[in-house]
Amino acid sequence: MLRVTPDVLHYIVEAVPAGALLVDANGLIQSSNRELQKTLKYNASELLNQNLEMLLPERFRRGHSTLTAAFFKTPLKRSMGNGRSLYARCKDGSEIPIEIGLNPLVCDQGPLVLATLIDITSRLQAEQMFRQIVVSAPYGLMLINPQGMIELANPLICSIFGYCEQDLLSVPMEKLLPERYRKEHGNLRAKYAQQPVMRVMGPGRDLTGLHKDGTEFPVEIGLSPFIWNGQNMVLVALSEITARKKMELDLRQINSDLEEFTYVASHDLRSPLRGISDLLEWVREDLGEDPAPSLLNNIERMTVRVHRMEKLIDNLLKYARAGRSQNEISQVELDEVLDNIEELQPLPEGFTLERQLDLTSIHTAKVPLETALRNLIANAVQHHDQSSGHIVIRSCSENSLCHISVTDDGPGIAEQAHERIFKLFQTLSRTDKRGSGIGLAVTRRLVETHGGKITVTTNQEQRGSTFHLWWPRFIRRDINGSIPP
Template identity: 45%
Template sequence: MNQHFPPLSVVPSELAPGAGEEDEAFTLIFNNSPYGKIIIGEDGIISAVNDLAVKLFGYEKAELIGTSIDQLLPERYRHDHASKRAQYGEDRSARVMGQGRDLTGLRKDGVEFPLEIGLTPFTTSEGPMTCAAIVDITERQRTERRLREVNAQLEEFTYVASHDLRSPIRGISNLIEFIREDFEDGQLDGVLKNIDRMEARVHSVEKLIDDLLTYARAGNRAVQLEPTSLSEILSDIIAIEDIPDGFAVKVEASDEPFDAARTPLTTVLRNLISNAIKHHDRDEGTVTVTARLQDNQALIDIADDGPGIPENARERVFRLFQTLKASERGSSGLGLAVAQRLATGHGGQLDLVPSITERGTTFRLTWPRFTRTDLNA
C-alpha cells in the first residue's frame, strides 16, 4: 500500500489546501524528522510512517500502512488502547503521551523497547488525524540507570571518606592529647604505647586510601578477554594464596574453556577465598569451591565452615568496612565490597546464599560466560 498523506488542510488557510508545493514540503519535513513519525486516523489505522519510525519498529513501510497502530504495542496494552484513543478523541490537544508512565513499543521481532510519544492532532477533509512523534529512549534509560548506580557509589564513597577516614585521624588527634597530658603529669609509661597506637592509625589511613583507590578503580572495566577455564583460574589462585596450616581449599571446577575477563574474575575469587580463611574462627577449616558453566553463565559457589554471618549482618557485609573493628580497619575490609563491585561491573552478580545451617557461609558468584559488549556502552 502506498504512503498516504492526509490532504493539507492543516496548513494555515492562506496556503491553498492540496497545493503541490506544500505537500512536497510536508513530505520532506515528515520524512526527515529526527523522530519516528506515524500518522493515524480516529480508527487507529496508520496512514503514513516516516523512515525512522519504520526502522524503530523493524518493519517495512508497506507492512505498516493501512494496519492498526495496536500491533506496535505489546499485547498486554492492546485491550484498552481503543478506549484510550476514544478518550483522546474527546479532548484533542497536542500533548506528551502517558506522562509519568513507562511506555513500551513492540518491534516486529518481538523485542520491547521503552519510548516516549508526543501527540499532535490535526483535522483534514478526511477527518481528524493524529501525528505521533516517537523517540526510542533505551539509551537514555541505560544512561540514567548507570548514572544512578554511579551516584549511589559516590554517596557510599563520600560516607566512607567522611567516616572511616576521619575516624583514625580523630583518634590520632586524641592520642596526641593523651601524650601531651601524660608529659605534663610526668606519666611517661604510656607515652610509647600511645605513639605506637598513633603509628598504627597512620598506617591504617594510608592503607585505607590505597584500598579506596582500588575500589574506585574496580568500576573501570577495560575488558580484556582471555581464553581460560574455571579450573585453571582456581588452581592459579591456590598456588599463590598463602593458605595457613590446618586449612584446605577443595576445588571442583569445570575445565571447559571459555573467554573471560580473567583479571577481575581472578580478583573476585581470590578475595572470596582469602576472606573465608581470614574470618574463620578456628585453627582448622575447609573452603569448598564448586565452579561450573551453565547456560550462558559461570556459576561458582564458595562455601566455608567458619562461624557464619549472623542474620542481622547479612545485608551489610558487602558495604565498605562494615565487618571490621576500628583497630583493624585499613588492614582489610574492602574485600567483599571490591568483589561485588567487580562482579556487577562485569555483568555478573555476587550474593550470599541463605544459610540453612548454623555455621558456615556460602557466596555464589555468577559471571557471564559470554561477555556482553553492550555493557561498555
C-alpha cells in the first residue's frame, strides 16, 4: 500500500487525468480534482467532508457503507463493480454511467482510497450504435475475443446455426465448426492474431459450418480486426451459401451439358457438310471441260451455302465458349490492347482510329477485354457504308467501372434495333450479307460474364453510332479462384 504525506495528496489527486477524489475510512470526501467537479457539476467546497453516498443514485446507497468498510478492511488496488453497471449522480440530479478504479493509500491521518471516475456515456452510446448496426445487418456477424470466445452474435447468426443468443455467448467459436476442423482452427486463429488484417477467411478452400442439429453447410467468411471495450477482437461476417453453391453446381452442369451438346452437334453437322462438299467437288470434276454455265453457277451457289453453314457452326462454338475460359488477371494498359488489335487486324485503307484515353490502365483479364474491343472495331468497319471512316475510342473512370466508348461515323443504327443487334444471329436487315449476327452477341456475353455492361446509342443529328462498354476496373476472384458472375 502506498504511503504519502499530506502535502503531496493534493498534487496526486489533481494530476490524475480522469475525475478523482480521496475518501477516508468513514466514507467522507477529503479532496477532489477539477475533472471530477466538472463531470459531476459540483465545486470543491460542496464536496469537501461530504459523504461519498451523495454522489450515488438513491437505489445504490443502501449497503454502500458496508462495502466501504469491507474495502478498508482488505484494501487492494482494483476496479469497482466488475460485471455491473455503475452510475454517478450529478448535482442537478441527472445520472451518468461510469467506471471506477480504487487505489488504497496511507497518510498521517489514516488510510484513504483514491477513487478514479471516468464518464463512459460516449463509449456506451457508440457501443449501443454498434450493437444496433450488428443486429440489423443483412448478414451474420459475430464478435470474437482474444480467447476465441463469442462476445456478440446477431440474430442472423443465431438463425443460421439454429441457436438462441444466450447459447452462443461466452462459448468457443469452434462450437460452430465440424469436429474435424476444430483443432486446426485454433492454430489458424492464433496465427491470425499475430497479423490481424481485414481479409476473406480460407481463400481457395471450402468452408463449412455446423448447425445445432448436426448438419453441415457451406459458408463464406470475412475477418476484420476490431477494438471492443479496450480489447482486440475479431469481427466475423458470415454468409450461409448453400443456395449459391447449388446454383453454381447447377450452372456448371448446364454449361457442361451445353458444351457437350455444342461439340456433338458440331461434329454431327460437319460430317454431312463435308460429304456434301466432297460430292460437289466430284460433280464438278465429272462435268468435264465444257459444262453448262447455269450448272456451274448452281454448284457454286451450293458451295457458298455449305461454307456459310460451316461458318455458322464455327460461330455457334465461339458463342458457347465466350466467357468460359479462365484468364489471368493483371494490370492491363489500354494503349497496348489497341496496339495489339491494330497489329493483328489492320484497319482497311481509308479508315483511321483515334484514341482519347483518360483512363489508361485497369486491373482485369486482358484477353476477353481485347476480344470485345476487337469485335466492336471490326463491327464499325464491316458495317460502314463508305470506303473511308473514322473511329474514336474513349475511356474514363466511373466509380468502380471503366467506361470505354467506340464511336464511328457510319450509317448509324435505328433505335428500335439497339437491343436486337445483341441477340444471336440477328442482323440489321434480312439482306445484310456482311455479318453473321454472332459478333455482338459474343461481345455482350464476354462483357456480362466479366461483370460489365454494353449498350449502343445513335447520334440523331450526325452520322454514326457509339457502343458504350462498362468494364470493372478491378476484377476480383471468388474464394475458389474463379471470376464470379
